[in-house]
Amino acid sequence: MRAEFQKPRGTQDILPPMSLKMEQMRRIALDCAQTFGYLPVETPVFEQTPVFLRVGESTDIVQHERYSFTDAGGVELTLRPEGTAAIARAYVENGMFNQPQPVRMCYYGPMFRRERPQALRYRQHTQFGAELYGSVYPEADAEVILLACAVVERAGLPDPMIRLNSIGCSECRPRYREALIRYYHEQRNHLCRDCQTRLNSNPLRLLDCKIDVAIREQAPDIEEFWCEDCATHYGKLTDLLSASGRQVRRDPFLVRGLDYYTRTVFEIGHPSMGSQAALFGGGRYDGLATTLDGPESTPAVGFGMGIERILSAVEQNLGIPSVTRIYVAHLPGFEGPSLLLAEQLRREGFAAESDLMGRSLKAQLRDAGRRSQIVVFVGGHEWEMDEVNVKSLQDGVQMTVKRDQLSDLLHQQFKINS
């Protein structure tokens, strides 16, 4: 293992069969989204840096974890750390607020954050997400969350668990924030070092701390501070989700790391992963598009889901579509005809390949055994009579057919769908 060139830290080469599972996961997510009417949108993998700065000044992922560079023209650019800001920018820039609302979109692609790598935490990771623009109603939140659950289920994790909270709106959150600061201020001598700084920088995150759990138990609950609209919104949302048969639980300590959220925040987890483990999450961000010079009121809800993470939870039971592969083996001197027969089969829609390594027939069979299910033999006296032998590697059954009946035989005898 003396690779002179190695991949950048925190990145990964995704090889088969993992690459196939990734591909399958992508299909599941995108298909599922489309059944909900969420159509794929692709944005650049990099944006002008201010797009991200504007959206999350106090979040770590834009503060310390940016992959930024200045291009030859002096423009400040940043590799996207998440999808929501870019979609918001695209929504505004393309005047999508003039389309019939709501606008349902989804995205899938690589995201970049310069953090310390760890299992299931990479500097480049893949994220799938959905965004719903234009609706302020709790039904919108519900739809997005149901989509999130549907994707998880379709991927093979039954009964996802929804953890839900509302962090209020511009009217009620400041009041809560004050109360929270007041409470924690009294306790400040008992707080861990991180929490002492959080007290000033991002008080809501105090609730997230895993050390000072005892202190937060006594902390004021935002529920008591919700304004009427927020309370109604949250109430309707929980009712809808419960009525849909989903497992929902309020988590008063759930606040999420990005600071553009308003009202609804949620995380999807799974009972099998322990109560803490969240697979991914999302929420509502009614002010986001406006921040990027969008119209005054542009409500939005969405979620982002890390593909590598969800895949690790689902990998074993994720089936990948199987194809019956045909191996065209050749007798000595028939390499050419063998390649051409494979090509003919492919044109007829089969998955076929031939030997490119100059192997002996015996070696070809061995090779076929690990990559194919069917072998077609090219050469010998059969070939002179326009015939080929076809052998199933599963049961060893072999038969001879006229070449022009090969594809019929493959279809009928061997039940291969091309």
Add this chain to the structure above:
RNA sequence: GUGGAUGUAGCUCAGUUGGUUAGAGCACCAGGUUGUGGCCCUGGGGGUCGGGGGUUCAAGUCCCCUCAUUCACCCCA
């Protein structure tokens, strides 16, 4: 950014108190006679022991640095 662990063939790992040409299993390749796999047998290729420096007559084995991986924080997907 902080703290801990690890790094020997493609993979999983052995390598005694530092001592001659660094091993195994799996995988890969070729044979076991003349046109057919999966088992078995035989043989083969493949490692500057992550990289660099140091100690020593001598280092895969000790020390330092570095890179990478991994775990726990931070944060998050």
